[in-house]
Amino acid sequence: MAVTTAAGAPHIPAQNSVQKVMAQVLVALLPGVLAYLYYFGIGMLVQIVLALSFAYLFEWLSLLLRKQPLRMFMGDLSAAVTALLFALSLPPLAPWWCSLIGMLFAIVIAKHLFGGLGHNRFNPAMVGLAVLLISFPRIFTYWTPPQMLADTSLSLGDVLYTIFSSQPPGALSWDAITQATPLDQLSTGAATGLLVTEVRQNPVFGDFGGLGWEWIANWYAIGGLWLLWRRVINWRVPVALLLTTFLLTTPFYLFDPDANPLPLQHIFSGATVLAAFFIATDPVSGSATPRGQLLFGVGVAIIMLSIRRWGAYPDGVAFAILVMNMFAPLLDQYTRPRVFGHPR
């Protein structure tokens, strides 16, 4: 009998794969993407295509330079998830180079310079977004109103023209085709001393959050619940994040409803739900321990609300997540679970 080294147990294969995990995340984002398209038009689709193209260009180049197996890593779909989350955070009419810069920082710097898949300290999509938020804040005023409120409807040609020329189409001005987001309005409203109830008179607001936005959030949540059910993500981060958001804003609202928005407003506007189910749940840059994940969610919510309330940015999800990414190793260190058979 030939002497061979024994294959280690277990002998049967794992059922899961990185590719399957990422594919499910993409599928779970689909309802939200479709809702987004419905409310905000074709611009979002262009952003997604741009982000995906740049993401895979940079992924390919990075893998080539790092001499990594191309087939294995190009197929893992992680770059697609990064690109999609990034694109969904961009205004639909953002210029094309936003994706270029964003994906350069996300894929090359945040991901591959740190060692590639599984080694990034920070959420790549949020790194790309944060770079743009800090360097080109004006872009984030290029939000179009939901289509039912838009004065002018933009054709695909108009959208492409705007994105690639960074100019409004035809004789239109930026003011004519864009509108401040609900969170922008709350932020400026608070700065100018308007009551929340007055700000909310604006038709851009819906029942809880922004018109359209709240429904997109709902569809994100449905995708997120599906991921929970599929056990792709666990409940800790989303529950901690959403519950903290709700519990922290409720007393303020009850105490002074004129100055503080409805708790549900915070949940259903901006990127709160997207972050809760899809971004803060990124395992690589998050905490590994159960209690660490709860604290991670709580931390993201607190920082996000602080930025919304006192910061210079209307949303703050990206920064909240990046800050908590920094704390993830510390959380892992101090929230180790008890081991079976050992006292607490």
Next chain:
Amino acid sequence: MSLPASMTHPPGAYLHGFHGGLKLRHYKQMSTRLGLARPPLPAYLQLSLLQHVGVAAEPVVKVGQQVRKGELLATAAAGLSAAVHAPTSGRIDAIKEQALLRKPTLAAAAITLLPDGHDEWHPDCQRRIGNWREFSAENILQRISAAGIVGLGGAVFPTGSKLSSQWGMPAHTLIINGAECEPYISCDEMLMREHAGEVLLGARIVAHALGIDDIIVAIEDQLGALARALEAARAQLDDAQLRVVKVPAVYPEGGERQLIKMLTGLEVPADGFPQSLGLACINVGTAWAVKHALIDREPLIERVITVTGAVREPRNWLALLGTPIEHLISHSGGLEQDNARLVIGGPIMGEQVLDRALGIDKGSNCLLALAPDRLRQPEQSMPCINCGECVRVCPAMLLPQLLYHGVRKGDLGLTAELKLPDCIECGCCDLVCPSHIPLTDHFRAGKQLLAQQRQQQARADKSARRHAAREDRLQQAAEQRAAKAAARQARASDPAQAQAVIAAALARARQRQQERDGSSGSQAGDSQAGDVHSEQDSEAS
């Protein structure tokens, strides 16, 4: 029987669950269609002398010697060990070093026995030995040890030693572990189906030896027919304090600690044994072997082994220990695919068979042939994405992904801090890892490194202690010498002391002189001494 304070309910009254684990697809029915049978006698039997945890048994037979069935071949060595007996009558053909079947990296002496075909029992065996109810606990445990019985669930810990180890509190419940949780394995199920009475009787004997009344037989909940068979056997034995408890089929429930957690809600302390909770836990097959040892006076010479997977006639064999793997395969219809991988044990924790000429041992519960398309591919694994699935399924409640990084970095301190030695190597983490990282391989390697480090540390500590002790000793000796010298010095420099010494010496001399001379001629000496004395006195004053 009174329960310890930590148990609010009797074990098994409620099911408690345990952390992690996996619900797996089972392939047990495959091997339970045919009943238990004995394969024909093989051409040779190969019996390792290290079929158990501990030290290899010491052979008491010589090459060429004729032995009869049940005769002692090797006696338990000092320390943790177990005897080996002849499974059939025949001639000892060889005693030589052989790799272990279930631990191919280790080797131990093995006896090759050529059966003579008569299958003739040794006269000491198969004799009534009286009523076991009248035996003392020591007697029963001693007979269990003498029969070479070890944990037949696969752990192969010598049962006599296990049951006579220290109890943390009064024993109250005996758990018979019939929760066979690895897919494919059905040997315990078949044994209980066909010999339920013997299993329960063996269990009662063990309980009797431990002074225990309550017995729980734990089986997986999908085995309804088996539960009924056990109930029937229980009724026949009229054993009212024996209960059959069905537990959910979650891998690795057959693990003693997991099963105890499930039945009692309590965790066996990491550095303790079930005894710390007043529990004893033995496998179904072990109970069956105890019955044979105590009732039929037969040592452990055969066991049930499931031969299944990619063989043409999967089934359970009642096979003699030492039966060659090849023999079992060919009598199970042969392999469906020649390139199937043979595994001894289950698909998750089993060991690949490298040599089909080796004989099965006491821990061989299953011989599994896995077709190549059922195997884990030795593909390149992807980096860990920290998804946390391994944390969710780890029954030891470890953080496998952090442990993996620790082992990879060679950071043994971190792995010890994260309690790597508590890993039970169940393989759950491997089965859920999306990156297909061979985590358990890493943990086995890490545990080995840690153990080596601890050994080295222990050796270093020991020599450090020896060194320190030597230093102490030398220092003490030096101090004693110094103290003596100082005392001498002090005596010499202190006139009063010196005078006293001199006076004492003179007194002794005088006495000797007096004894020698009698009374005459001693005056002069006396007066001289007195003079010296008085002079010194005056000087001192």
